[in-house]
Amino acid sequence: MTMRVWVTGFLFVGIAAAAESSSSAVTYHKDILPILQKNCQSCHRPGQVAPMSFLSYEGTRPWAKAMKVAVATKKMPPWFADPQFGHFANDRSLKQSDIDTIAKWADSGAPEGNAKDAPPSVKWPANGWTIEPDLIVNGPETAVPAHPKNNVIEWSYVIVPSGITQDTWITSMEIRPSEPSITHHICVFFKPHTDDVKYNEPVWADRERDDNGSAVPSAAGVNGRGIPKSITEGSNGIEGCYVPGQLTQDYRVHGAAKLVKAGSDIVFQIHYTPNGKDLVDRPRLGFTIAKAPPQRVYVSLGMSAPSDAKNFAIPPNTGNWESPTAEATFTQDVELVWMFPHMHVRGKEMTYRLVYPDGKTETVLSVPRYDFNWQLGYDLAKPVKVPKGTRLVVTAHYDNSVNNKFNPDPNRTVYYGDMTWEEMMYPFFSVVVDAGVDARKIIKIDRGKQSDGA
Ligand code: HEC
Known part of the structure; x- marks a missing residue:
């Protein structure tokens, strides 16, 4: 957790510097997968409404540019409540820092990174x-x-x-x-x-x-x-x-x-x-x-x-x-x-x-x-x-x-x-x-x- 906060803060200060250092570059396993698990995989996995699955790097990578656009325009994830009123337990809208992370990842060629940085995969219910x-x-x-x-x-x-x-x-x-x-x-x-x-x-x-x-x-x-x-x-x-x-x-x-x-x-x-x-x-x-x-x-x-x-x-x-x-x-x-x-x-x-x-x-x-x-x-x-x-x-x-x-x-x-x-x-x-x-x-x-x- 501390690590992620630090990475985000660092990117905020100097984007060019982040791209140079491999340990702080935004990668699929370290930075993108946690966002996908929390906000996207409920629909973007086999058998659900979304036409493509974001469970793996191979499945996600071709969508990097489209993801950047979809999250910047708030087309994805779908969420329509005016944030001024009420707080919702099922609010799946992204924080601005997550939107920035996805943009950065797409802009830097959507690198995979090290699988060792990945969070455990989510156990989705069967069938x-x-x-x-x-x-x-x-x-x-x-x-x-x-x-x-x-x-x-x-x-x-x-x-x-x-x-x-x-x-x-x-x-x-x-x-x-x-x-x-x-x-x-x-x-x-x-x-x-x-x-x-x-x-x-x-x-x-x-x-x-x-x-x-x-x-x-x-x-x-x-x-x-x-x-x-x-x-x-x-x-x-x-x-x-x-x-x-x-x-x-x-x-x-x-x-x-x-x-x-x-x-x-x-x-x-x-x-x-x-x-x-x-x-x-x-x-x-x-x-x-x-x-x-x-x-x-x-x-x-x-x-x-x-x-x-x-x-x-x-x-x-x-x-x-x-x-x-x-x-x-x-x-x-x-x-x-x-x-x-x-x-x-x-x-x-x-x-x-x-x-x-x-x-x-x-x-x-x-x-x-x-x-x-x-x-x-x-x-x-x-x-x-x-x-x-x-x-x-x-x-x-x-x-x-x-x-x-x-x-x-x-x-x-x-x-x-x-x-x-x-x-x-x-x-x-x-x-x-x-x-x-x-x-x-x-x-x-x-x-x-x-x-x-x-
Ligand atoms: C509630 C279900 C749901 C969630 C949650 C969701 N999506 Fe989607 N997504 C869809 C469906 C259904 C489509 C295809 C139809 C459409 O484009 O509206 C789609 C389409 C897309 C597309 C293609 C957009 C385009 O313009 O063609 C992208 C990219 C995408 N989603 C990214 C994401 C990302 C990134 C997240 C999480 C941050 C996310 N989605 C969360 C259901 C969802």
């Missing part, structure tokens, strides 16, 4: 998992056709048995589609078993859509999706999701766990976006399990801004449309631990604010450059203590102009809807509470709608 699951549940198989009508496959719900036969406290969850390239999202619910349950039978509702695949705007909003409420009845709402950029949630960070009751069934809410190839997705759901019941319980919550066509209609060619807010009041003391903004391709910005009972306001998360391809969850390093009566107010802006490179059509009014070319305003968040608190009574929605999944 591509990010957590090391104690229990794996196979999700439903879905055949996704290459070219369905209007490229639309409606969301569907499929129930599978959990195989869990006794009350089980889970401490982390990971959802892994086998075909991430077509997976818009997969969310799961835990549902008490009922005798009439039909396993592995997808349930969906076809919506009336125009030739571009956009749903005819409805006064009821997206909540009139037409899915029978019974599908998720008895559940506590969405317990976790896979979306591009986000696969795990780890409650261990907060010393908390979540209960899956004996005999629960698992409802998969699945949404695929076809990409021109016939594919079959076989998602898997992994859990780590607590040895003893926890003191504190992790509760996943979510809400939506009003979604009816009167309140939510983004005019054509507008660069900064403000959505109606989503607002809720906490009905008891909680600790806020995690936030996760969800919008679609016109999503531009989302901000979470707490308004305390004494009127004081605190911004707890600001994501000024939202990117649909990197929907990240933000794990607060220090939970925010939220007294009963505090309100959570979430605001968002949308870019429906030509300046948004992901915008498929700036010339149309965009309504709330399920498809990526329609929009959503859906802030998720998690709290930790004492064991025994009723998860369904933690918030009262003041504006918008609570996530019930259907």
Whole structure:
């Protein structure tokens, strides 16, 4: 550690001198690998989202120049929280000194150095998992056709048995589609078993859509999706999701766990976006399990801004449309631990604010450059203590102009809807509470709608 600090300081004083001395030159094994292990290999290794692996010198070296650019422009590693607000346990953004080290290494010919200087390699979980699951549940198989009508496959719900036969406290969850390239999202619910349950039978509702695949705007909003409420009845709402950029949630960070009751069934809410190839997705759901019941319980919550066509209609060619807010009041003391903004391709910005009972306001998360391809969850390093009566107010802006490179059509009014070319305003968040608190009574929605999944 002392060594690294000294090397960085030395480079700062005299770059030319450093290049001359072989012992202080920036090398792969000594300086670059520690950065890759901490900030890059989670994605840049076989079986993960990144197209190339940074586990070895041979694999990394050809990317040296591209790495310098990617880290200088902050394209890599993907991280979108405004550093002014909140500190996050999963913050993988680089320190300026790391950015400088990568630049120096690339500029000096990306030398390998001595393998003896390398830190021990990281033991990544087997088979591509990010957590090391104690229990794996196979999700439903879905055949996704290459070219369905209007490229639309409606969301569907499929129930599978959990195989869990006794009350089980889970401490982390990971959802892994086998075909991430077509997976818009997969969310799961835990549902008490009922005798009439039909396993592995997808349930969906076809919506009336125009030739571009956009749903005819409805006064009821997206909540009139037409899915029978019974599908998720008895559940506590969405317990976790896979979306591009986000696969795990780890409650261990907060010393908390979540209960899956004996005999629960698992409802998969699945949404695929076809990409021109016939594919079959076989998602898997992994859990780590607590040895003893926890003191504190992790509760996943979510809400939506009003979604009816009167309140939510983004005019054509507008660069900064403000959505109606989503607002809720906490009905008891909680600790806020995690936030996760969800919008679609016109999503531009989302901000979470707490308004305390004494009127004081605190911004707890600001994501000024939202990117649909990197929907990240933000794990607060220090939970925010939220007294009963505090309100959570979430605001968002949308870019429906030509300046948004992901915008498929700036010339149309965009309504709330399920498809990526329609929009959503859906802030998720998690709290930790004492064991025994009723998860369904933690918030009262003041504006918008609570996530019930259907
Ligand atoms: C959360 C996952 C993730 C992390 C963490 C991550 N990358 Fe990437 N990286 C990707 C993916 C996916 C791509 C390919 C798609 C893209 O370019 O966005 C990529 C592409 C790149 C590219 C090619 C960029 C280009 O413009 O073609 C470079 C270079 C790179 N990453 C370097 C890094 C470095 C260095 C780190 C760590 C400091 C890092 N990445 C961390 C997922 C990640």
